[in-house]
Amino acid sequence: MEKLIDDHTHGMMMHNSSDGGMTMMNHRKMMMHMTFFWGSNTQILFSGWPGTRTGMYVLALIAVFMLAFMVEGISHSRLTKSGSIHHVTAGLVQTLLHALRVGLAYFVMLAIMSFNGGVFLAAVAGHSLGFFLFGSRVFNKNPTTVPAAKTSDLTPMSC
Known part of the structure; x- marks a missing residue:
């Protein structure tokens, strides 16, 4: 009842x-x-999406995974080199990267607010793999880098 x-x-x-x-x-x-609930019948980000079809739900999980992965990639990207770009240009690049990172992170947050367990796990997996590939020491090409050296264009995100 x-x-x-x-x-x-x-x-x-x-x-x-x-x-x-x-x-x-x-x-x-x-x-x-x-x-939190488990199941493929949910609504993520947009009205009627992914609908009731399991294939669309899997596509939605892949989309959330990729959004979270891209947030980590952008967070640890290095597009500008010191001295090679004018300060105003470097500032604009940083601002655009920051806006893109924040926008993608908000999309991931809104997707998680669907309270679907699969969406939550896809977001965590995307952030984890993205950090593993872009932010961890596993693939650091220069292991003798001084800790104070600049490793990305953006400052770390804080919660």
Whole structure:
């Protein structure tokens, strides 16, 4: 039996779903999970996407993985070399990279807010592999680099 709580001030209804989590519904019966759940029937980033087809869900997971991977790649990129580019140009490149990194990171965050367990794992895997390839010491071409040396154009992201 579902327990419904009607909140007339916001037009939302809360109820316990069959998978044990809380969901929110507006009067149009669109459901939004409020706890993590597993399954391919979800909505990620855009209305109606990925829909109910498993193939589209897998594509959505790949997209979230790639977005998280790109955030790490941009975070550890080195496009400018000291002394080779005018300061204003270098500043513009850094600003554009920062805007791109933040925008992609917000897309990943919004995807995770679907509360789908697969999306969460895809995002963590993308960030992990991206850091492993771009940020860790495993593929550092110059292991004798001084720690204070510049390793990327952008400052590290902080939570």
